[in-house]
Amino acid sequence: MTWMIMRRVLVSGGKNFVRGGAVSAATVLIMTVTLAIIGFLVFLSALLSFTLTTIKNKVDVSVYFVTTATEQDILAVKNQLEQLPQVSSVTYTSAADALTAFRARHANDQLTLQALDQLGGNPLDASLEIRAKDPSEYESIVNFLEASPALSPNSTSIIDRINYAQNKNVIDRLSLAILATREIGFAVVIFFAAASILIAFATIRLAIYTAKDEIAVMRLVGASNAYIQGPFIVEGVIAGGIAAFIVLLLFWPATWYVGAKTSDWFDGFNFASYYSGHFPLLFGVLVLSGITLGGVASVLAIRKYLA
Amino acid sequence: MIYFDKVTKRYKDTAALEEVTLSVAPKEFVSIVGHSGAGKTTLLKLLLAEERPTDGAVFFESVDVNDLPSSALHRYRRKIGMVFQDFRLIPNKTAYENIAFAMEAAGRTDDEIASDVPYILELVSLADKARHFPDQLSGGEKQRIAIGRAIINQPDLIVADEPTGNLDPINTYEIVEILKKINELGTTIIITTHNKGVVDAIGKRVVTIERGRVVRDDAEGKYVL
Numbered sequence: 021m022t023w024m025i026m027r028r029v030l031v032s033g034g035k036n037f038v039r040g041g042a043v044s045a046a047t048v049l050i051m052t053v054t055l056a057i058i059g060f061l062v063f064l065s066a067l068l069s070f071t072l073t074t075i076k077n078k079v080d081v082s083v084y085f086v087t088t089a090t091e092q093d094i095l096a097v098k099n100q101l102e103q104l105p106q107v108s109s110v111t112y113t114s115a116a117d118a119l120t121a122f123r124a125r126h127a128n129d130q131l132t133l134q135a136l137d138q139l140g141g142n143p144l145d146a147s148l149e150i151r152a153k154d155p156s157e158y159e160s161i162v163n164f165l166e167a168s169p170a171l172s173p174n175s176t177s178i179i180d181r182i183n184y185a186q187n188k189n190v191i192d193r194l195s196l197a198i199l200a201t202r203e204i205g206f207a208v209v210i211f212f213a214a215a216s217i218l219i220a221f222a223t224i225r226l227a228i229y230t231a232k233d234e235i236a237v238m239r240l241v242g243a244s245n246a247y248i249q250g251p252f253i254v255e256g257v258i259a260g261g262i263a264a265f266i267v268l269l270l271f272w273p274a275t276w277y278v279g280a281k282t283s284d285w286f287d288g289f290n291f292a293s294y295y296s297g298h299f300p301l302l303f304g305v306l307v308l309s310g311i312t313l314g315g316v317a318s319v320l321a322i323r324k325y326l327a
Numbered sequence: 328m329i330y331f332d333k334v335t336k337r338y339k340d341t342a343a344l345e346e347v348t349l350s351v352a353p354k355e356f357v358s359i360v361g362h363s364g365a366g367k368t369t370l371l372k373l374l375l376a377e378e379r380p381t382d383g384a385v386f387f388e389s390v391d392v393n394d395l396p397s398s399a400l401h402r403y404r405r406k407i408g409m410v411f412q413d414f415r416l417i418p419n420k421t422a423y424e425n426i427a428f429a430m431e432a433a434g435r436t437d438d439e440i441a442s443d444v445p446y447i448l449e450l451v452s453l454a455d456k457a458r459h460f461p462d463q464l465s466g467g468e469k470q471r472i473a474i475g476r477a478i479i480n481q482p483d484l485i486v487a488d489e490p491t492g493n494l495d496p497i498n499t500y501e502i503v504e505i506l507k508k509i510n511e512l513g514t515t516i517i518i519t520t521h522n523k524g525v526v527d528a529i530g531k532r533v534v535t536i537e538r539g540r541v542v543r544d545d546a547e548g549k550y551v552l
Contacts, residue, residue, distance in 0.1 A: 234418065236415075237416075237417060238428070240375065241409065241428065242432050
Protein backbone atom coordinates (compact mmCIF):
# COMPACT_ATOMS: atom_id res chain seq x y z
CA MET A 21 0.00 0.00 0.00
CA THR A 22 1.55 3.27 -1.05
CA TRP A 23 1.78 6.35 1.17
CA MET A 24 -0.93 8.09 -0.90
CA ILE A 25 -3.40 5.26 -0.29
CA MET A 26 -2.47 5.00 3.39
CA ARG A 27 -3.01 8.74 3.82
CA ARG A 28 -6.40 8.52 2.10
CA VAL A 29 -7.41 5.57 4.27
CA LEU A 30 -6.37 7.42 7.45
CA VAL A 31 -8.11 10.67 6.44
CA SER A 32 -11.22 8.82 5.33
CA GLY A 33 -11.34 6.79 8.56
CA GLY A 34 -10.96 9.96 10.63
CA LYS A 35 -13.68 11.78 8.68
CA ASN A 36 -16.03 8.79 8.88
CA PHE A 37 -15.50 8.63 12.64
CA VAL A 38 -16.28 12.33 13.11
CA ARG A 39 -19.26 12.21 10.75
CA GLY A 40 -20.49 8.96 12.28
CA GLY A 41 -22.04 11.01 15.09
CA ALA A 42 -24.27 8.87 17.30
CA VAL A 43 -22.92 5.58 15.92
CA SER A 44 -19.32 6.60 16.68
CA ALA A 45 -20.34 7.88 20.11
CA ALA A 46 -22.16 4.62 20.90
CA THR A 47 -19.13 2.60 19.79
CA VAL A 48 -16.81 4.68 21.99
CA LEU A 49 -19.21 4.33 24.92
CA ILE A 50 -19.39 0.54 24.66
CA MET A 51 -15.63 0.32 24.16
CA THR A 52 -15.22 2.51 27.25
CA VAL A 53 -17.33 0.11 29.30
CA THR A 54 -15.38 -2.85 27.89
CA LEU A 55 -12.01 -1.30 28.65
CA ALA A 56 -13.19 -0.16 32.09
CA ILE A 57 -14.02 -3.79 32.85
CA ILE A 58 -10.62 -4.89 31.56
CA GLY A 59 -8.94 -2.15 33.65
CA PHE A 60 -10.98 -3.15 36.70
CA LEU A 61 -9.86 -6.75 36.19
CA VAL A 62 -6.22 -5.59 36.18
CA PHE A 63 -6.85 -3.94 39.58
CA LEU A 64 -8.68 -7.02 40.83
CA SER A 65 -5.78 -9.28 39.82
CA ALA A 66 -3.34 -6.95 41.56
CA LEU A 67 -5.48 -6.90 44.71
CA LEU A 68 -5.79 -10.68 44.64
CA SER A 69 -2.03 -11.13 44.23
CA PHE A 70 -1.35 -8.62 47.00
CA THR A 71 -3.80 -10.31 49.38
CA LEU A 72 -2.48 -13.80 48.66
CA THR A 73 1.12 -12.64 49.10
CA THR A 74 0.22 -10.96 52.37
CA ILE A 75 -1.45 -14.13 53.64
CA LYS A 76 1.44 -16.29 52.44
CA ASN A 77 3.91 -14.04 54.26
CA LYS A 78 2.04 -14.59 57.49
CA VAL A 79 2.65 -18.32 57.27
CA ASP A 80 6.00 -19.72 58.42
CA VAL A 81 7.56 -22.70 60.12
CA SER A 82 9.88 -22.31 63.11
CA VAL A 83 12.60 -24.76 64.00
CA TYR A 84 13.74 -24.66 67.63
CA PHE A 85 17.14 -25.97 68.55
CA VAL A 86 18.30 -27.64 71.73
CA THR A 87 20.14 -25.32 74.11
CA THR A 88 23.32 -27.27 73.59
CA ALA A 89 23.36 -26.55 69.83
CA THR A 90 26.13 -24.15 68.91
CA GLU A 91 25.51 -21.09 66.81
CA GLN A 92 27.89 -22.54 64.21
CA ASP A 93 25.72 -25.70 63.88
CA ILE A 94 22.54 -23.63 63.58
CA LEU A 95 24.02 -21.33 60.94
CA ALA A 96 25.15 -24.41 58.99
CA VAL A 97 21.53 -25.59 58.99
CA LYS A 98 20.44 -22.10 57.91
CA ASN A 99 22.87 -22.25 54.99
CA GLN A 100 21.55 -25.64 53.93
CA LEU A 101 17.96 -24.41 54.08
CA GLU A 102 18.78 -21.33 52.01
CA GLN A 103 20.09 -23.61 49.28
CA LEU A 104 16.65 -25.24 48.90
CA PRO A 105 14.78 -23.86 45.88
CA GLN A 106 11.42 -23.88 47.67
CA VAL A 107 12.73 -21.66 50.53
CA SER A 108 12.06 -17.94 50.30
CA SER A 109 13.89 -16.78 53.44
CA VAL A 110 15.40 -18.09 56.67
CA THR A 111 15.74 -15.84 59.74
CA TYR A 112 17.96 -16.79 62.63
CA THR A 113 16.98 -15.79 66.16
CA SER A 114 19.58 -16.57 68.83
CA ALA A 115 18.54 -17.62 72.33
CA ALA A 116 19.69 -14.20 73.64
CA ASP A 117 17.64 -12.36 71.02
CA ALA A 118 14.65 -14.56 71.82
CA LEU A 119 15.00 -13.67 75.51
CA THR A 120 15.26 -9.93 74.75
CA ALA A 121 12.18 -10.12 72.55
CA PHE A 122 10.33 -12.12 75.22
CA ARG A 123 11.15 -9.51 77.88
CA ALA A 124 10.08 -6.70 75.59
CA ARG A 125 6.83 -8.48 74.78
CA HIS A 126 6.05 -8.99 78.47
CA ALA A 127 7.38 -5.66 79.73
CA ASN A 128 4.06 -4.97 81.44
CA ASP A 129 3.66 -8.47 82.84
CA GLN A 130 5.71 -8.41 86.04
CA LEU A 131 4.56 -11.87 87.13
CA THR A 132 5.96 -13.53 84.00
CA LEU A 133 9.21 -11.59 84.24
CA GLN A 134 9.62 -12.55 87.89
CA ALA A 135 9.06 -16.22 87.01
CA LEU A 136 11.69 -15.91 84.27
CA ASP A 137 14.17 -14.38 86.71
CA GLN A 138 13.53 -17.17 89.21
CA LEU A 139 14.39 -19.77 86.59
CA GLY A 140 17.82 -18.20 86.16
CA GLY A 141 19.79 -18.28 82.88
CA ASN A 142 18.03 -18.35 79.48
CA PRO A 143 15.41 -21.05 79.09
CA LEU A 144 14.56 -20.07 75.49
CA ASP A 145 15.85 -21.90 72.42
CA ALA A 146 17.55 -20.46 69.40
CA SER A 147 15.36 -20.82 66.33
CA LEU A 148 15.16 -20.50 62.59
CA GLU A 149 12.05 -18.97 61.06
CA ILE A 150 11.54 -20.41 57.57
CA ARG A 151 9.33 -18.92 54.88
CA ALA A 152 8.58 -21.03 51.82
CA LYS A 153 7.88 -19.58 48.38
CA ASP A 154 4.59 -21.44 48.44
CA PRO A 155 2.75 -22.70 51.55
CA SER A 156 2.35 -26.15 49.97
CA GLU A 157 6.12 -26.60 50.13
CA TYR A 158 6.48 -26.53 53.90
CA GLU A 159 6.01 -30.26 54.13
CA SER A 160 8.97 -30.98 51.88
CA ILE A 161 11.12 -28.52 53.85
CA VAL A 162 10.21 -30.21 57.11
CA ASN A 163 10.91 -33.62 55.56
CA PHE A 164 14.31 -32.34 54.53
CA LEU A 165 15.03 -31.13 58.06
CA GLU A 166 14.00 -34.44 59.60
CA ALA A 167 15.95 -36.53 57.13
CA SER A 168 19.14 -34.52 56.94
CA PRO A 169 22.08 -36.29 58.69
CA ALA A 170 23.90 -32.96 59.04
CA LEU A 171 21.37 -32.00 61.65
CA SER A 172 22.43 -34.84 63.89
CA PRO A 173 26.14 -34.43 64.59
CA ASN A 174 27.40 -37.17 66.91
CA SER A 175 24.08 -39.03 66.26
CA THR A 176 22.22 -36.56 68.46
CA SER A 177 19.67 -34.29 66.83
CA ILE A 178 20.20 -30.62 67.53
CA ILE A 179 16.54 -29.89 66.71
CA ASP A 180 14.33 -29.61 69.73
CA ARG A 181 11.04 -29.24 67.87
CA ILE A 182 9.43 -27.98 64.66
CA ASN A 183 6.08 -26.21 64.95
CA TYR A 184 4.90 -27.59 61.60
CA ALA A 185 2.75 -30.43 62.95
CA GLN A 186 0.45 -28.14 64.94
CA ASN A 187 0.25 -25.66 62.02
CA LYS A 188 -0.10 -28.33 59.31
CA ASN A 189 -3.88 -28.26 59.08
CA VAL A 190 -4.01 -24.49 58.88
CA ILE A 191 -1.23 -24.38 56.29
CA ASP A 192 -2.86 -27.08 54.15
CA ARG A 193 -6.23 -25.34 54.22
CA LEU A 194 -4.61 -22.03 53.40
CA SER A 195 -2.74 -23.60 50.48
CA LEU A 196 -6.00 -24.97 49.12
CA ALA A 197 -7.79 -21.66 49.65
CA ILE A 198 -5.02 -19.73 47.86
CA LEU A 199 -5.06 -22.16 44.95
CA ALA A 200 -8.86 -22.04 44.68
CA THR A 201 -8.94 -18.24 44.96
CA ARG A 202 -6.31 -17.93 42.25
CA GLU A 203 -8.17 -20.31 39.91
CA ILE A 204 -11.58 -18.76 40.56
CA GLY A 205 -10.10 -15.28 40.20
CA PHE A 206 -8.53 -16.26 36.89
CA ALA A 207 -11.81 -17.75 35.67
CA VAL A 208 -13.73 -14.60 36.68
CA VAL A 209 -11.17 -12.40 34.90
CA ILE A 210 -11.37 -14.51 31.73
CA PHE A 211 -15.19 -14.61 31.84
CA PHE A 212 -15.67 -10.87 32.24
CA ALA A 213 -12.93 -10.05 29.74
CA ALA A 214 -14.51 -12.40 27.17
CA ALA A 215 -18.01 -11.06 27.82
CA SER A 216 -16.95 -7.44 27.48
CA ILE A 217 -14.92 -8.19 24.34
CA LEU A 218 -17.94 -9.91 22.77
CA ILE A 219 -20.11 -6.87 23.55
CA ALA A 220 -17.55 -4.57 21.91
CA PHE A 221 -17.37 -6.89 18.89
CA ALA A 222 -21.16 -6.89 18.57
CA THR A 223 -21.27 -3.08 18.72
CA ILE A 224 -18.66 -2.69 16.01
CA ARG A 225 -20.44 -5.31 13.88
CA LEU A 226 -23.63 -3.33 14.27
CA ALA A 227 -21.85 -0.09 13.32
CA ILE A 228 -20.47 -1.76 10.18
CA TYR A 229 -23.82 -3.36 9.43
CA THR A 230 -25.32 0.13 9.11
CA ALA A 231 -22.73 0.78 6.39
CA LYS A 232 -23.31 -2.42 4.41
CA ASP A 233 -25.01 -0.60 1.49
CA GLU A 234 -22.16 1.86 1.43
CA ILE A 235 -19.69 -1.04 1.24
CA ALA A 236 -21.66 -2.54 -1.67
CA VAL A 237 -21.46 0.79 -3.55
CA MET A 238 -17.72 1.04 -2.90
CA ARG A 239 -17.28 -2.41 -4.41
CA LEU A 240 -19.33 -1.48 -7.47
CA VAL A 241 -17.31 1.65 -8.18
CA GLY A 242 -14.21 -0.53 -8.25
CA ALA A 243 -12.63 -0.02 -4.83
CA SER A 244 -10.35 -2.86 -3.75
CA ASN A 245 -11.19 -4.78 -0.57
CA ALA A 246 -8.22 -3.27 1.26
CA TYR A 247 -9.29 0.24 0.27
CA ILE A 248 -12.85 -0.40 1.53
CA GLN A 249 -11.70 -2.11 4.72
CA GLY A 250 -9.01 0.42 5.66
CA PRO A 251 -11.18 3.34 6.83
CA PHE A 252 -13.39 1.03 8.90
CA ILE A 253 -10.32 -0.36 10.66
CA VAL A 254 -9.08 3.19 11.27
CA GLU A 255 -12.50 4.07 12.72
CA GLY A 256 -12.35 1.04 15.05
CA VAL A 257 -8.83 1.92 16.15
CA ILE A 258 -9.82 5.55 16.83
CA ALA A 259 -12.85 4.42 18.86
CA GLY A 260 -10.68 1.99 20.85
CA GLY A 261 -7.94 4.58 21.41
CA ILE A 262 -10.37 7.28 22.58
CA ALA A 263 -12.14 4.80 24.88
CA ALA A 264 -8.79 3.80 26.40
CA PHE A 265 -7.92 7.43 27.16
CA ILE A 266 -11.37 8.03 28.66
CA VAL A 267 -10.94 5.00 30.93
CA LEU A 268 -7.45 6.13 32.01
CA LEU A 269 -8.86 9.57 32.74
CA LEU A 270 -11.81 8.18 34.73
CA PHE A 271 -9.61 5.80 36.71
CA TRP A 272 -7.52 8.64 38.12
CA PRO A 273 -10.19 10.21 40.40
CA ALA A 274 -11.94 6.87 40.89
CA THR A 275 -8.84 5.09 42.24
CA TRP A 276 -7.96 8.12 44.36
CA TYR A 277 -11.43 8.07 45.96
CA VAL A 278 -11.74 4.30 46.34
CA GLY A 279 -8.10 3.94 47.42
CA ALA A 280 -8.52 6.37 50.31
CA LYS A 281 -11.69 4.59 51.48
CA THR A 282 -10.54 0.96 51.15
CA SER A 283 -6.82 0.96 51.86
CA ASP A 284 -7.35 -0.23 55.46
CA TRP A 285 -9.77 -2.98 54.44
CA PHE A 286 -7.27 -4.40 51.99
CA ASP A 287 -4.37 -4.55 54.43
CA GLY A 288 -2.56 -1.57 52.89
CA PHE A 289 -3.37 -2.13 49.20
CA ASN A 290 -4.15 1.30 47.77
CA PHE A 291 -5.78 1.57 44.33
CA ALA A 292 -4.45 5.10 43.77
CA SER A 293 -0.87 4.04 44.57
CA TYR A 294 -1.24 1.06 42.28
CA TYR A 295 -2.61 3.31 39.50
CA SER A 296 0.24 5.82 39.75
CA GLY A 297 2.89 3.14 40.32
CA HIS A 298 1.73 0.98 37.42
CA PHE A 299 0.54 3.70 35.03
CA PRO A 300 2.73 2.51 32.12
CA LEU A 301 1.30 -1.03 32.52
CA LEU A 302 -2.31 0.21 32.67
CA PHE A 303 -1.70 2.60 29.77
CA GLY A 304 -0.21 -0.21 27.70
CA VAL A 305 -2.92 -2.75 28.56
CA LEU A 306 -5.82 -0.36 27.94
CA VAL A 307 -4.53 1.41 24.83
CA LEU A 308 -3.32 -1.83 23.25
CA SER A 309 -6.58 -3.62 24.15
CA GLY A 310 -8.64 -0.73 22.76
CA ILE A 311 -6.72 -0.47 19.52
CA THR A 312 -6.52 -4.23 19.00
CA LEU A 313 -10.16 -4.74 19.90
CA GLY A 314 -11.33 -1.94 17.58
CA GLY A 315 -9.11 -3.03 14.72
CA VAL A 316 -9.69 -6.78 14.92
CA ALA A 317 -13.46 -6.39 15.44
CA SER A 318 -13.64 -4.16 12.36
CA VAL A 319 -11.67 -6.61 10.22
CA LEU A 320 -13.88 -9.51 11.28
CA ALA A 321 -17.12 -7.55 10.95
CA ILE A 322 -16.43 -6.17 7.47
CA ARG A 323 -15.07 -9.44 6.06
CA LYS A 324 -18.60 -10.73 5.65
CA TYR A 325 -19.56 -7.86 3.33
CA LEU A 326 -16.47 -8.23 1.17
CA ALA A 327 -16.92 -11.91 0.39
CA MET B 328 -17.97 -5.03 -26.87
CA ILE B 329 -20.49 -6.98 -24.78
CA TYR B 330 -21.77 -10.42 -25.65
CA PHE B 331 -24.24 -12.56 -23.71
CA ASP B 332 -23.87 -16.10 -25.03
CA LYS B 333 -26.95 -18.25 -24.27
CA VAL B 334 -26.99 -17.00 -20.69
CA THR B 335 -29.30 -18.68 -18.21
CA LYS B 336 -29.61 -17.62 -14.59
CA ARG B 337 -31.68 -19.63 -12.12
CA TYR B 338 -32.42 -18.89 -8.48
CA LYS B 339 -33.26 -22.37 -7.14
CA ASP B 340 -36.09 -23.49 -9.44
CA THR B 341 -36.95 -20.05 -10.75
CA ALA B 342 -35.36 -18.94 -14.01
CA ALA B 343 -34.56 -15.20 -14.03
CA LEU B 344 -32.98 -15.42 -17.50
CA GLU B 345 -33.34 -18.17 -20.10
CA GLU B 346 -30.78 -18.61 -22.88
CA VAL B 347 -30.33 -14.90 -23.50
CA THR B 348 -28.09 -14.06 -26.41
CA LEU B 349 -27.35 -10.38 -26.85
CA SER B 350 -24.55 -8.27 -28.19
CA VAL B 351 -23.81 -4.58 -27.71
CA ALA B 352 -21.38 -2.71 -29.95
CA PRO B 353 -19.13 0.14 -28.76
CA LYS B 354 -20.80 3.58 -28.57
CA GLU B 355 -24.28 2.04 -28.68
CA PHE B 356 -27.12 3.32 -26.48
CA VAL B 357 -29.30 0.34 -25.57
CA SER B 358 -32.52 0.54 -23.57
CA ILE B 359 -33.60 -2.72 -21.95
CA VAL B 360 -37.30 -2.68 -21.20
CA GLY B 361 -39.66 -5.08 -19.54
CA HIS B 362 -42.08 -5.48 -16.65
CA SER B 363 -40.84 -5.72 -13.07
CA GLY B 364 -39.29 -9.16 -12.53
CA ALA B 365 -38.67 -9.68 -16.26
CA GLY B 366 -34.92 -10.11 -15.66
CA LYS B 367 -33.54 -6.67 -16.54
CA THR B 368 -31.62 -6.15 -13.30
CA THR B 369 -30.34 -9.75 -13.36
CA LEU B 370 -28.89 -9.03 -16.79
CA LEU B 371 -26.97 -6.04 -15.41
CA LYS B 372 -25.83 -7.97 -12.33
CA LEU B 373 -24.36 -10.64 -14.59
CA LEU B 374 -22.56 -7.97 -16.60
CA LEU B 375 -21.11 -6.46 -13.41
CA ALA B 376 -20.12 -9.93 -12.17
CA GLU B 377 -22.27 -9.45 -9.09
CA GLU B 378 -23.89 -12.75 -10.04
CA ARG B 379 -22.57 -15.76 -11.97
CA PRO B 380 -24.66 -17.32 -14.76
CA THR B 381 -26.05 -20.79 -14.22
CA ASP B 382 -25.29 -21.52 -17.85
CA GLY B 383 -23.70 -19.65 -20.75
CA ALA B 384 -21.08 -16.88 -20.68
CA VAL B 385 -20.87 -13.10 -20.51
CA PHE B 386 -18.06 -11.46 -22.47
CA PHE B 387 -16.80 -7.91 -22.00
CA GLU B 388 -14.20 -6.80 -24.53
CA SER B 389 -13.67 -10.49 -25.43
CA VAL B 390 -12.97 -11.48 -21.82
CA ASP B 391 -15.28 -13.98 -20.15
CA VAL B 392 -16.37 -12.10 -17.04
CA ASN B 393 -16.87 -15.34 -15.13
CA ASP B 394 -13.24 -16.28 -15.60
CA LEU B 395 -12.12 -13.21 -13.68
CA PRO B 396 -10.79 -14.08 -10.21
CA SER B 397 -12.33 -12.23 -7.25
CA SER B 398 -9.10 -10.29 -6.82
CA ALA B 399 -9.46 -8.83 -10.34
CA LEU B 400 -13.12 -7.84 -10.11
CA HIS B 401 -12.51 -4.36 -8.73
CA ARG B 402 -10.23 -3.56 -11.69
CA TYR B 403 -12.88 -4.87 -14.10
CA ARG B 404 -15.60 -2.76 -12.46
CA ARG B 405 -13.54 0.39 -12.87
CA LYS B 406 -14.19 0.05 -16.63
CA ILE B 407 -17.92 0.36 -15.99
CA GLY B 408 -19.75 3.36 -14.55
CA MET B 409 -22.88 2.44 -12.58
CA VAL B 410 -26.02 4.50 -12.02
CA PHE B 411 -28.81 3.16 -9.81
CA GLN B 412 -32.47 3.98 -9.33
CA ASP B 413 -31.86 4.65 -5.62
CA PHE B 414 -28.69 6.70 -6.39
CA ARG B 415 -26.55 4.77 -3.87
CA LEU B 416 -24.41 7.69 -2.88
CA ILE B 417 -22.21 7.24 0.18
CA PRO B 418 -24.20 9.08 2.86
CA ASN B 419 -21.32 10.39 4.97
CA LYS B 420 -19.42 11.82 2.01
CA THR B 421 -20.11 15.16 0.36
CA ALA B 422 -21.09 15.44 -3.31
CA TYR B 423 -17.45 16.24 -4.11
CA GLU B 424 -16.17 13.29 -2.06
CA ASN B 425 -18.66 10.86 -3.62
CA ILE B 426 -17.32 11.65 -7.07
CA ALA B 427 -13.72 11.78 -5.85
CA PHE B 428 -14.11 8.36 -4.21
CA ALA B 429 -14.41 6.65 -7.60
CA MET B 430 -11.13 8.30 -8.64
CA GLU B 431 -9.42 7.44 -5.35
CA ALA B 432 -10.55 3.82 -5.72
CA ALA B 433 -8.99 3.77 -9.19
CA GLY B 434 -5.69 5.02 -7.73
CA ARG B 435 -5.77 8.44 -9.38
CA THR B 436 -3.50 11.13 -7.96
CA ASP B 437 -4.60 14.07 -5.81
CA ASP B 438 -3.81 16.50 -8.64
CA GLU B 439 -6.02 14.57 -11.07
CA ILE B 440 -8.84 14.52 -8.54
CA ALA B 441 -8.47 18.24 -7.83
CA SER B 442 -8.72 19.05 -11.54
CA ASP B 443 -11.36 16.52 -12.70
CA VAL B 444 -13.97 16.58 -9.92
CA PRO B 445 -14.79 20.32 -10.18
CA TYR B 446 -15.05 19.89 -13.97
CA ILE B 447 -17.56 17.04 -13.60
CA LEU B 448 -19.52 19.00 -10.98
CA GLU B 449 -19.76 21.85 -13.51
CA LEU B 450 -20.83 19.36 -16.18
CA VAL B 451 -23.75 18.10 -14.07
CA SER B 452 -24.51 21.68 -12.95
CA LEU B 453 -23.84 21.06 -9.29
CA ALA B 454 -20.65 23.02 -8.66
CA ASP B 455 -22.43 25.03 -5.96
CA LYS B 456 -23.47 21.83 -4.12
CA ALA B 457 -19.98 20.34 -3.88
CA ARG B 458 -19.92 20.43 -0.06
CA HIS B 459 -23.48 19.16 0.37
CA PHE B 460 -24.13 15.71 1.78
CA PRO B 461 -26.59 13.42 -0.09
CA ASP B 462 -29.38 14.06 2.41
CA GLN B 463 -29.11 17.77 1.57
CA LEU B 464 -29.71 17.14 -2.16
CA SER B 465 -32.92 16.57 -4.13
CA GLY B 466 -33.53 13.30 -6.02
CA GLY B 467 -32.49 14.83 -9.33
CA GLU B 468 -29.34 16.31 -7.81
CA LYS B 469 -28.43 12.99 -6.24
CA GLN B 470 -28.84 11.25 -9.58
CA ARG B 471 -26.66 13.85 -11.30
CA ILE B 472 -23.95 13.27 -8.68
CA ALA B 473 -24.31 9.52 -9.29
CA ILE B 474 -23.85 10.12 -13.02
CA GLY B 475 -20.82 12.31 -12.26
CA ARG B 476 -19.36 9.46 -10.22
CA ALA B 477 -20.09 7.02 -13.05
CA ILE B 478 -18.32 9.07 -15.72
CA ILE B 479 -15.41 10.51 -13.72
CA ASN B 480 -13.02 7.68 -14.65
CA GLN B 481 -14.05 7.90 -18.32
CA PRO B 482 -15.34 4.32 -18.42
CA ASP B 483 -15.93 2.40 -21.63
CA LEU B 484 -19.47 1.58 -20.55
CA ILE B 485 -22.15 3.13 -18.38
CA VAL B 486 -24.82 0.87 -16.96
CA ALA B 487 -27.91 2.61 -15.59
CA ASP B 488 -30.49 0.54 -13.71
CA GLU B 489 -33.83 2.43 -13.77
CA PRO B 490 -31.98 5.77 -13.41
CA THR B 491 -35.18 7.82 -13.63
CA GLY B 492 -37.35 5.53 -11.51
CA ASN B 493 -37.39 7.88 -8.52
CA LEU B 494 -37.47 11.17 -10.41
CA ASP B 495 -40.15 13.64 -11.46
CA PRO B 496 -40.65 14.34 -15.21
CA ILE B 497 -38.40 17.41 -15.29
CA ASN B 498 -35.50 15.63 -13.59
CA THR B 499 -36.15 12.57 -15.75
CA TYR B 500 -35.79 14.71 -18.85
CA GLU B 501 -32.55 16.27 -17.54
CA ILE B 502 -31.02 12.89 -16.71
CA VAL B 503 -31.93 11.49 -20.13
CA GLU B 504 -30.34 14.52 -21.79
CA ILE B 505 -27.15 14.07 -19.77
CA LEU B 506 -26.97 10.36 -20.69
CA LYS B 507 -27.53 11.16 -24.36
CA LYS B 508 -24.73 13.72 -24.25
CA ILE B 509 -22.38 11.20 -22.64
CA ASN B 510 -23.26 8.69 -25.38
CA GLU B 511 -22.63 11.27 -28.10
CA LEU B 512 -19.13 11.72 -26.63
CA GLY B 513 -18.48 8.03 -27.36
CA THR B 514 -19.42 6.10 -24.21
CA THR B 515 -21.52 2.95 -24.56
CA ILE B 516 -24.67 3.10 -22.44
CA ILE B 517 -27.02 0.35 -21.30
CA ILE B 518 -30.10 1.52 -19.48
CA THR B 519 -32.97 -0.49 -18.00
CA THR B 520 -36.35 1.18 -17.68
CA HIS B 521 -40.06 0.63 -17.97
CA ASN B 522 -40.73 4.29 -18.66
CA LYS B 523 -42.02 4.64 -22.24
CA GLY B 524 -41.30 8.38 -22.22
CA VAL B 525 -37.64 7.76 -21.46
CA VAL B 526 -37.30 5.19 -24.25
CA ASP B 527 -39.02 7.49 -26.72
CA ALA B 528 -36.83 10.42 -25.68
CA ILE B 529 -33.68 8.35 -26.21
CA GLY B 530 -34.91 7.00 -29.54
CA LYS B 531 -32.19 4.33 -29.85
CA ARG B 532 -32.06 0.50 -29.80
CA VAL B 533 -34.61 -1.15 -27.50
CA VAL B 534 -34.31 -4.73 -26.20
CA THR B 535 -37.50 -6.11 -24.65
CA ILE B 536 -37.31 -8.89 -22.06
CA GLU B 537 -40.25 -10.93 -20.87
CA ARG B 538 -40.04 -13.68 -18.28
CA GLY B 539 -36.29 -13.93 -18.68
CA ARG B 540 -36.27 -14.14 -22.48
CA VAL B 541 -35.41 -11.55 -25.11
CA VAL B 542 -38.63 -11.19 -27.07
CA ARG B 543 -37.82 -8.14 -29.17
CA ASP B 544 -34.69 -6.29 -30.27
CA ASP B 545 -35.66 -3.12 -32.12
CA ALA B 546 -33.08 -0.83 -33.62
CA GLU B 547 -35.74 1.80 -34.30
CA GLY B 548 -36.38 2.50 -30.63
CA LYS B 549 -39.89 1.14 -30.36
CA TYR B 550 -41.28 0.42 -26.91
CA VAL B 551 -43.69 -2.49 -27.22
CA LEU B 552 -44.92 -4.34 -24.14
